[in-house]
Amino acid sequence: MDDETFRQVLTLFREPNLFGGFIAAYLGLIVGSFLNVVIYRLPLQRSVVMPGSACGGCGVPLRPWHNIPVLSYLAQRGGCSTCGSPFSSRYMWVELICGLASVGLLVHDRGLGVAWLYHFTFFAIALAVFFTDVDHWIIPDEVNLFGVLFGCFAGIFLPSRGDMDVFQEFFGWSIEGNFWGSLLGVLVGIGFFRFIQLLGLLVARQEAMGDGDVKYAAVLGAFLGWQMALTAFFLSFLLGAVYAVPLLLSSKGRGKDPVPFGTFMSLAAVPVALWGDWLYEWFLRFELY
Ligand SMILES: [Zn+2]
Structure with a gap:
């Protein structure tokens, strides 16, 4: 041939x-x-x-x-x-x-192509986390580490997500490609979830968020970039609340079983990875006043 x-x-x-x-x-x-x-x-x-x-x-x-x-x-x-x-x-x-x-x-x-490989790898990670968190309330470190590395480096070969344009707007810095957006996504993910974890400890005096969830937030940041990661976090809190609030209000919720939050992060992250722009616009269309 x-x-x-x-x-x-x-x-x-x-x-x-x-x-x-x-x-x-x-x-x-x-x-x-x-x-x-x-x-x-x-x-x-x-x-x-x-x-x-x-x-x-x-x-x-x-x-x-x-x-x-x-x-x-x-x-x-x-x-x-x-x-x-x-x-x-x-x-x-x-x-x-x-x-x-x-x-x-x-x-x-x-x-x-590369886009298929990127999305399918992300889907596979999300599926694995969905079930390990349901079964054991565990998100394995190996999965999180692989996700952060793959998300940051494989994204280099994809067209720019445009999530670094904000730096161009405010500071005049032109930042091309996805790597820096992914890295910022990792930092935003860890920062945001660590903050909620600490808030839970201070206010409710219980662990609202496991370390596995914090690391998994970094995976979402690496794959989605900082902007879409925040969209996914928002959607996952929404889904988690829909699941947890009826449980808390009913008598069954008295037991302190943790909510498998990684499961909801997976449920939210996959649609955001595929139709993020559309979801982002949709959220913004809800005006509160
Ligand atoms: Zn047998």
Whole structure:
């Protein structure tokens, strides 16, 4: 295959056609399968690489053909083929959601390019955090560190978000690219959430915000830039309040179970990453007087 043909084939697979769709679905399912391991093991501080997956009932290691996303679960009727103990259907749903999101992003980002990689990586992080925070009230440090680094550096290859234009306006500094906007986003995220954490300790004398939430705010800042990160924070507080206020008012809320705030941050951040400009305008349209 000469260079020209290779380039054409590559273009074909990157486009939002059926070929690209298959590649996107495949990658999405594989990543979803890996996310299941991340969600299950990282909060327990176990390696995501070794050992391979095994049945929780009888301990028989899963064979490669047991690890095919979605299909294996359906073929084995949702259980271990040796001892028959049931597997949670959530494994299948995480894989399926990841596959669908990957294809959806292929359409949204017009192909398997850098924008797709950026959005899909962010989606995968958000999905992992959604479940680790629901399960254990934990957002693993490994996920947060990866997110901050990837968000800051991969954003360099994307068109500018324009969130540094404010410096041009006020100081006449021209700052190009996304790196500085991401870095400022990291600082704004940590600063904002640390402030709320301290406020909770002073006023309510309880931890309103875990350290994992503060670090995850930095991930949102890195991926979204400082302006859209603030939009996402606002939306996550709104969603968190919708969930928590009825709980607090009912008698069930007397127990001091923490709200899995990372879960709401994930729910808010993904739409902001994709349709942030539109949401931002929408919020601004609500006039209070
Ligand atoms: Zn078994």
